Amino acid sequence: MSERKRVCIIGAGPCGMAALCHFSQAASDVRPEVVCYEKQATWGGLWNFTWLTGTDEFGEPCHGGQYKHLWSNGPKECLEFPDYTFNDHFQCPIPSFPPRDALRDYLEGRWTNGDEDLRKYIKFTTVVRSVVYNDASQNFTVVSTDLQAGVSSTEVFSHVIVAVGIFNVPNKPYFDGIEKFEGRIMHSHDFRDAKEFKGQRLLVVGASYSAEDLALQCLKFGAKSVICTWRTKPMSFKWPIGIEERPLLQQLDNNMAYFKDGSSAEVDVIILCTGYRYAFPFLEDRLRLQSRLTMYPDNMYKATLWLGGGGGRLFYLGVEDQYFTFTMFETEALWCCRYIMGTISGEPKSEAEMRADADKWVSRRNGLKSPNDDIDFQADFIADMSSAVGYNPEEQKVADMLHKWKRDKVVDIVSYRAQSFRSVFSGIEAPLLKHRWWKVFDDSKDAFLKNTE
Amino acid sequence: MSERKRVCIIGAGPCGMAALCHFSQAASDVRPEVVCYEKQATWGGLWNFTWLTGTDEFGEPCHGGQYKHLWSNGPKECLEFPDYTFNDHFQCPIPSFPPRDALRDYLEGRWTNGDEDLRKYIKFTTVVRSVVYNDASQNFTVVSTDLQAGVSSTEVFSHVIVAVGIFNVPNKPYFDGIEKFEGRIMHSHDFRDAKEFKGQRLLVVGASYSAEDLALQCLKFGAKSVICTWRTKPMSFKWPIGIEERPLLQQLDNNMAYFKDGSSAEVDVIILCTGYRYAFPFLEDRLRLQSRLTMYPDNMYKATLWLGGGGGRLFYLGVEDQYFTFTMFETEALWCCRYIMGTISGEPKSEAEMRADADKWVSRRNGLKSPNDDIDFQADFIADMSSAVGYNPEEQKVADMLHKWKRDKVVDIVSYRAQSFRSVFSGIEAPLLKHRWWKVFDDSKDAFLKNTE
Known part of the structure; x- marks a missing residue:
């Protein structure tokens, strides 16, 4: 008699929803019982905008960190679902860099496109407090x-899929004197509206996507000046007048910031664009991935199956640093669902085989030298996983677009969103924007759909 | 053979530290083993200032909500320890309304004044994730x-004292249109420095202590204007020019706020001074106090022993609305420690007797009609508890001071901190401030100690 499978999915964002979609589409004879727990009142994960910061309406840490004027910072053609294209959703070609409103709409279209109402599997405004693996019974409480x-409720599951994401718990480094800084201090997670910073002198700490985009956003909406400060290396884009980069902040003295090159500047606001922490406080220690952001975490088979504990029945989705986002989540989710259902040829493998496979990826990861290396690594990783489950998302063609996007940003960081890409699935070339991102202040989906040549 | 008692104290703020002090002073033959868990890196609870907002350096909800320029909003003579007076600590008379720095110093003096280093009982930067009562073994995991x-660690205790406080998890009501408000939105818990609001038009939502003090702070430090909006009734103080009160905010449209009286105003910042939520997410349901702020929660004997579950071995400290603060915590902690050690004459009582006693207080609570009623209620409550443990903190004399303080605020909300009170324990009359609160911009302990007539 086969075991009754019962799967717990934690989180109804792009990762958790991808898993729900795949389980929903599976044949009824292999399909397990599924329960998805979601802390927020609706699905969407990070793609839900909220006016709240810090803690939410229930006093839980706020999940979302979107800001009103966010536009995709990568081409939509790089995160397009093979089996639900942007053209399928919008029924017309749209430019390559949509605002958040349009992207969330696309996601929601995907999730409501199947035969079932997936909401019936989700327990909303329900937070998971504790996951413990029971060795004797090989299940989870x-x-x-x-x-x-x-x-509160206590339930038992045969498998657990952790899909809470890795970009929701802010990392907040300390700088000497910060407790006496006489201005606003915030993390980018709490950034909501660039207009708040009109006329102000900003210090942006960090040199990755948040720093880049917030610096530009704030200048666009009227900030007086922006200094970005970097630890490892500068972003080195051709910044518009008003944005500059300096080596790492060393200390603060009232409103004066002192940098590693000996320079100093008076600033009004500090925005920590210092990334996020891997945080899974609800998992018992041996189940908990404790990592820094990486292209492939240690101790994982297919960057998905946790080898540290949980009897090979605990999975994580989307815990690597990400270029491919939605399509990677989709591939991982499909692999994970099929692995649980036992419908992947050649799986399960022995722990030794899984560790050998993981070692291969970790070893390649250790040799990565540039963002372009990272992109190709991730394309290969997804292709490897896709081949096992027949998803075929054309990752190398997408990787080529990502390489071009990287070059576009170097050419002109202010207007890289004016570029157009061609869908590898529908073959449709995106129309150009009529008014460029820098000149557009209405970031709604409707305004975006009208803003084409 | 008597049971080996092992007590878990959750939180090392004024409540938890009061319990630690009392256990430390107890006779060794009745003294239980004690472990105190503290989420922060140091003791002090809400009295630790932090530059962090929202989530802390570990991604946990930030405990502290102090602001740099906070001064006590009640006379220090109303929260003075009978057995460790302000004069014992500072060795000189000091004015009646100290800034946070001086008050924290006083607390720390109390905690380091005994024979033992209490730090040895405390596990710092350690958060309690789960407390479950085991009916069969009558203990807690x-x-x-x-x-x-x-x-993570799992330990078993015979008793648990919940001392995490009730003013650390913000309550955040929704207002129509708030998600489109084009300015900063924050809860008073995240308020750190009034200088951030210089030149700005503030909307302060709320009509209690936070609203009152933040409105004054911000105006003092240069805010352009402050509108306070009330739900139940206005504060009705004689506000300085620049502060006004309006009935409840109805909706927001971009930067326009619309009020119940039909008026509207353009504002730059919304500060939610909307209080806190009772939040004990680590307690299993039957142990969890789920209440609104009240002078005496339901289901508790002596407002301290939880009657809802936990076999009469679960205690809460400081969960009522507070006028007496430190001295009330002290009385409750002493009662609680002695109750656990079995050294209170006439205790333990039967559950029926405890419920009858609780009903008496709840019934009187239900008839309270004014803040002055609340003050007298709390004085009587503390006197009742004190009489059982011989603490004698002269609560009626303190209540008289609180009545006067209430009147002082009605006379002049800007300068009530210029008043002087006499210690009921040392008999010392506080010296007057040389420069009044409104004119002082250095809120350090040192500046305060020099600022006397």
Whole structure:
């Protein structure tokens, strides 16, 4: 008699929803029972905009860190679903860099496009408090709390998929004197509206995507000046007047910031664009991935199956640093669902085989030298996983677009969003924007759909 | 053979430290083993200032909500320890309304004044994740995580004292249109420096202590204007020019705020001074106090012993609305420690007797009609508890001071901190401030100690 499978998915963002979609489409004879727990009141994960910062309406750490004026910072053609293209959704060609509103709409289209209403699998405003693996019975005890009702439940599952994401718990480094800084200090996770910073002198700490985009956003919406400060290396884009880069902040003295090159500047606001922490406080220690952001975490088979504990029945989705985002989540989710259902040829492998496979990826990861290396690494990783489950998302063609996008940004960081890419699935070339990102202040989906040549 | 008692204290703020002090002073033959878990890196609870907002350096909800320029909003003579007076600590008379720096110093003096180093009982940067009562063995399983090391522990205790406070998890109501407000939105918990609001038009939502003090702070430090909006009733103080009160905010449209009286105003910042939520997410449901702020929570004997579950071995400290603060915590902690050690004459009582006693207080609570009623209620409550443990903190004399303080605020909200009170324990009359609060911009302890007539 085969075991009754019961799968717990934690999180209803792009990763968790991808898993729900795939389980929903599976044949009924292999399909397990599925329960998805979602802390927020709706699905969408990071793609839900919220006016709240810090803690949410229930006092839980706020999940979302989107800002009103966010536009995709990569071409939509690099995160397009092979089996649900942008053209399928919008029924017309749209430019390559949509605002958040349009992207969330696309995601939601995907999730409501199947035969089932996936909401029936999701327990909203329900936070998972504890996941413990029971060695003897080879299952998991999951404790969750319905935040609205204040009522907790304990349930048992054969498998757990952790899909809470890795970009929701801010990393906040200390700088000497910061506690006496006489201005606003915030993390980019709490950034909501660039207009708040009109006329102000900003210090942006960090040199990755958040730093880059927030510096530009704030200048666009009227900030007086922006200094970005870097630890490892500068972004070195051709910044518009008003943005400059300096080596790492050393200390603060009231409103004066002192940098490693001996320079100093008076600033009004500090925005920590210092990234996120891997945080899975609800998992028992041996189940908990404790990593820094990396292209392939240690101790994982296919960057998905956790080898540290949990009897090969605990999975993580989307825990690598990401270029491919939605399509990578999709591939991982499909692999994970099929692995659980036992429908992948050649799986399961022995632990030794899984570790050998993981070692191969980790060893290649250790030799990565540039963002372009990272892109190719991730394309190969997805291709490897895709081949096992027949998803075929044309990752090398997407990788080529990502390489071009990287070059476009070097050429002109202010207008890289004016570029157009061609869908590898529909073959449609994106129309050009009529008014460029820098000149557009209405970031709604409707305004975007009208803003084409 | 008597049971080996093992007590878990959760939180090393004024409440938890009061319990630690009392256990430390107890006779060795009745003294239980004690472990105190503290999420922060040091003791002090809400009295630790932090530059962080929202989530802390480990991604946990930030405990502290102090602002740089906070001064006590009540006379220090109303929160003075009978057995460790302000004069014992500072060795000289000091004015009645000290800044946070001086008050924290006083607390720390109390905690380091005994024979033992109380730090040895405290596990710092360790958060309690789960407390479950085991009916069969009549004890508690407590799971905690050392946030620095990322390592969890499970321990068993005979008693648990919840001392995490009730003013650390913000309550954030929604207002129509708030998600489109084009300015900064924050809760008072995230308020750090009034200088951030210089030249700005503030909307302060709320009509209690935070609203009152933040409105004044911001105006003092240069805010352009402050509108306070109330739900139940206005504060009705004689506000300085620049502060006004309006009935409840109805909706927001971009930067326009619309009020219940039909008026509207353009504002730059919304500060939610909307209080806090009772939040004990680590407690299993039947142990969890789920209440609104009240002078005496339901289901508690002596507002301290939880009657809802936990076999009469679960205690809360400081969970009522507070006028007496430190001295009330002290009285409750002493009662609680002695109750656990079995050294209170006439205790333990039967559950029926405890419920009858609780009903008496709840019934009186239900008839309270004014802040002055609340003050007298709390004085009587503390006197009742004190009489059982012989603490004698002269609560009626303190209540009289609180009545006067209430009147002082009505007379002049800007300068009530210029008043002087006399210690009921040392008999010392506080010296007057040389420069009044409104004119002082250096809020350090040192500046305060020099600022006397």
